[in-house]
Each structure stands twice: as structure tokens, then as C-alpha cells.
Amino acid sequence: MHQLTLAEIARGLADKKFSSEELTKVLLARIAQLDPQLNSFISVTEELALTQAKAADVRRANGESGALLGAPIAHKDLFCTQGIRTSCGSKMLDNFKAPYDATVVAKLAAAGAVTLGKTNMDEFAMGSANESSYYGAVKNPWNLEHVPGGSSGGSAAAVAARLLPAATGTDTGGSIRQPAALTNLTGLKPTYGRVSRWGMIAYASSLDQGGPLARTAEDCAILLQGMAGFDPQDSTSIDEPVPDYSASLNGSLQGLRIGVPKEYFSAGLDPRIAELIHNSVKALEKLGAVVKEISLPNMQHAIPAYYVIAPAEASSNLSRFDGVRFGYRCENPKDLTDLYKRSRGEGFGPEVQRRIMVGAYALSAGYYDAYYLKAQKIRRLIKNDFMAAFNEVDIILGPTTPNPAWKLGAKNSDPVAAYLEDVYTITANLAGLPGLSMPAGFVEGLPVGVQLLAPYFQEGRLLNVAHQYQLNTDWHTRTPTGF
Numbered sequence: 001m002h003q004l005t006l007a008e009i010a011r012g013l014a015d016k017k018f019s020s021e022e023l024t025k026v027l028l029a030r031i032a033q034l035d036p037q038l039n040s041f042i043s044v045t046e047e048l049a050l051t052q053a054k055a056a057d058v059r060r061a062n063g064e065s066g067a068l069l070g071a072p073i074a075h076k077d078l079f080c081t082q083g084i085r086t087s088c089g090s091k092m093l094d095n096f097k098a099p100y101d102a103t104v105v106a107k108l109a110a111a112g113a114v115t116l117g118k119t120n121m122d123e124f125a126m127g128s129a130n131e132s133s134y135y136g137a138v139k140n141p142w143n144l145e146h147v148p149g150g151s152s153g154g155s156a157a158a159v160a161a162r163l164l165p166a167a168t169g170t171d172t173g174g175s176i177r178q179p180a181a182l183t184n185l186t187g188l189k190p191t192y193g194r195v196s197r198w199g200m201i202a203y204a205s206s207l208d209q210g211g212p213l214a215r216t217a218e219d220c221a222i223l224l225q226g227m228a229g230f231d232p233q234d235s236t237s238i239d240e241p242v243p244d245y246s247a248s249l250n251g252s253l254q255g256l257r258i259g260v261p262k263e264y265f266s267a268g269l270d271p272r273i274a275e276l277i278h279n280s281v282k283a284l285e286k287l288g289a290v291v292k293e294i295s296l297p298n299m300q301h302a303i304p305a306y307y308v309i310a311p312a313e314a315s316s317n318l319s320r321f322d323g324v325r326f327g328y329r330c331e332n333p334k335d336l337t338d339l340y341k342r343s344r345g346e347g348f349g350p351e352v353q354r355r356i357m358v359g360a361y362a363l364s365a366g367y368y369d370a371y372y373l374k375a376q377k378i379r380r381l382i383k384n385d386f387m388a389a390f391n392e393v394d395i396i397l398g399p400t401t402p403n404p405a406w407k408l409g410a411k412n413s414d415p416v417a418a419y420l421e422d423v424y425t426i427t428a429n430l431a432g433l434p435g436l437s438m439p440a441g442f443v444e445g446l447p448v449g450v451q452l453l454a455p456y457f458q459e460g461r462l463l464n465v466a467h468q469y470q471l472n473t474d475w476h477t478r479t480p481t482g483f
């Protein structure tokens, strides 16, 4: 039963082949048995899951239907869940029980989804390896000595290991797409403003966006349907109608114009990944797509711009965690300054402290113009590059990451080496565009992802291309040994 996708679960529940309660029990047992190897959950919410599963079964018995009614999922542990620990992977929030549900959590619960737990993540979503979590690193089910990617690494590892069919994640600079790529999943970062950020603990507010991680595009469509929509409580939420994503899956790719940026294939990209990306281009050409080389000339400036803007916003967002308003408080403070200093010094891990310092520096008087303002200007140039490209093509295609999953600890002594892994993903966040990563093959037994980017609000187009690709390839069906 644990092999079923969300779409198959919906059919099985509708046909009364099994109940949500039965399925939930199977998956909870699987989590108890296998998660100790992976560390993908911070909290398993067994009681809540069984209550929600029974309630979903009653709703179905009363004639209700819906693709998410009774479907087991999990939430990245930065979505606030009422009465349940919401830790953000940090000692700072180790004992924080959110007083309310995030909009995404509430919407999915209303649709009948069953929450199995809260998944592990990089502390405050800062990272690309899921090694900065206070609760320990997450392991990649494809090779337990390797990272699963981050920061939504817990969601990715859990879904890849078939502990559950799908989970939520968030993507500030790649944290849905990158772990999806490194664990052989499909992951979608929606257009900025498509999914409500209310109740999602902020890292960098102008970049953060929630989205689905699942094995197939078909399942991402189902989960995104439950997450997306206007939310008056989020001032950056956009009041645009939500299309039927599942209905968008079946369009023909005949004549689809795919742009492949020449800058994507420079030094730094593992040539074995380049070859797999070319293979996926060929597969799409066979389906009728037309491929064209394009250019994103400002791409080289994306990492420096992102690593000014994201820490700047983080330094502001994280100022509320001071031991008074929110978060961990140190023992026996001497005075107020000591309380602030030690609460933050003891509550935040090294990567979070590094980002706060970089961000506060970039925003400080005398440096603002040189760093922050300049980074914002680069951000506009990057957006303009995309707008020009989308005048010529319908989709942009390339690698999701320059390398497959690295070994645990391999980049610990050099944070910049990890930042460079974000080169293909962060531009979509800087521009606010939707992006999807899907399985494209393996290098030495480790999964590789291909990334698709589309114009604003064209999530349906991304899902359509990915679904058609998945009907004609089988990478996404491969299961890691031992799971």
C-alpha cells in the first residue's frame, strides 16, 4: 500500500479498496520502522493522523469525494500547526507550539488530508543539504551516506522512501526543487503569491513560497490544488483564480517552444548531468516540442545577489526570536543585553548566525547602497532576462543542480561551496517565477533532476510538460533499495 501515489490512493479510497484509517496505520508503522535510518521527521503526529483519517472515512461514507479526502501527507516543520510543535529545525523553537494553523495547513485539512507529522529541515530553511537542523542531518534514501538536499530535505527523504505519498515544502532559493532533484521526486515552486505564506515561518519574505513534493507531476497537481489560492491574511497573496491543475496535465506538447539557456552548460556542471539533461530534451522533442538555445546573460550575478537579499531579509525576520517575544530563553541572564545575546547565541545554530550577521551588515548605514540596493538592481536585471526569454519560448529547461547529492559533511567547512549548488534554482525566486524539478536519470546511483521554468502563473504548463514526460519515461518510478 505504501507504494501508492496520491492519485492511486484517491481511486482506492473512492472504490472502497481500503480506508484512510487502514492506509494511515500502514504508513505510521512504516515511519516507525524505517525513519530511524533517515531522520526525516521531527514530529510524528499519530493521534492527529488517526483522528483525521477516521473523520475522512466518515465524510466519504456520507457521500463526499475529493482527491485529498483521506490522503496522508506531512508538513515541513515551518508551517504552523495549532497545538503541535513547529520547530523550524531550530533549538530556538524547540518547544514552540503554534497557536494557529498556517493557511496551507488549514486548507489541506479542510480538503480532508491526513497529517502524519512534521518533517525535518535545515534550520530556518537555510541550507541545501539538511545538515543544519538542530534535530540532526537527514539521510538520502538513495544512499544513506549522502545528503537529501535541503532545506525541505525531510519532506523529500520521507516521500522518496515511500513513507508517505507527498509532503509540503517551501522554496526560497531552491528548497523544493533541489531536494526533489537529489531524491528522485517531482517538486514544484509556485509563482510568488500563488500559495499563502500566512503561518509559514519567514526566512526571506520576498522569496519564500510553499509548494508540493511528490513522486509524480500528477500528484503535485493534486497537492498544489489544495494549497493554492488567494489569502487576504497574506498581503503578497495574489487574487487570481486557481485553475484545475489536474485538467492541465493532458495537453499535447506539439509545437511547445523550449528554451535551453547556453549559460547553464558552463564549467561547474557535472558533464554526466549535462548528458542526462540533453536526453530529456530529446525525449520532449519526440513529443513534438521545439528546442531553441536562449541566453540569460545576468545569471552569473544571481548567487551574489541572492546571498545579500536573502540574509538581509532573514536578519530582519529573525529579530523577533529574542527570548522575549518568541523563542528559547537562556538561563540566569545578568541583564537585558545578556538575555538577548545569550538567548540568540545559544538558540541559533552557526549557519543562521552567519546569515544574520551578513544580512545586518548588508543593511547597515553606509553599506546599504553598495550591497542591498545593488543586489536589488541585479534582481531586476535577472527578471528582465526571463521576460525577454519568455517572449521567444514557452518553457525554460536545464539542470536543477550542478552536481548529484554530496556526501554528508563534505561541504561543512566551506559554506560558499554549498551556496554554489543553488546556481540554477535561485533565479526563479529572485524573479518570482514558477519552477519544477523532475527525475531525469542517475549518476552513480544518485538521482538527477531536470528543471522547468515557466511564465508567471503557468504552473499548469509546468505540470503538463512534466506529466507528458513522465508518461514516456520511467525515472520517476524507480524506488531506492531498502525502501
Ligand code: GLN
Pocket (backbone or CB within 6 Å): 125, 126, 127, 128, 150, 151, 170, 171, 172, 173, 174, 175, 176, 203, 310, 422
Ligand atoms: N539553499 C538556499 C539557502 O540556503 C535556499 C534555501 C531555501 O530555498 N529555503 O538560502
